[in-house]
Amino acid sequence: MEIMKNSNIIIYGFFVWLFIAPRRNSSRYGEFFLAYMAALLFCLVGSSEMIMVKPVAFFFTIGGVFAFFYVVVRKTIYIAIKK
Numbered sequence: 220m221e222i223m224k225n226s227n228i229i230i231y232g233f234f235v236w237l238f239i240a241p242r243r244n245s246s247r248y249g250e251f252f253l254a255y256m257a258a259l260l261f262c263l264v265g266s267s268e269m270i271m272v273k274p275v276a277f278f279f280t281i282g283g284v285f286a287f288f289y290v291v292v293r294k295t296i297y298i299a300i301k302k
Contacts, residue, residue: 225278232282233289240290255290259283 222229236259241251262283266276 222278225274228275228278229282229285232279233286234282235279236283236286237289240286243294252290256287259287 239255239258241248241255245251259280262280266273266280270277
């Protein structure tokens with residue numbers, strides 16, 4: 220699959236999907252997150268269907284999967300320091 224050859228595409232996908240991700244302070248975060256998750260799912264399914272023809276789209280979406288996990292971890296883990 221030549222992951223090292225396409226690592227720059229994975230990084231581009233990570234940053235693009237991270238830019239698209241919903242912001243934490245939004246009042247409709249749940250709705251935006253659901254739309255973000257559905258869009259990523261449809262892109263992953265669509266790009267996996269055409270992986271043999273155009274693997275760039277698949278690797279771009281893999282970067283999106285990493286961005287999704289980053290968004291989930293960022294929202295889940297909360298560190299608070301009390302004085």
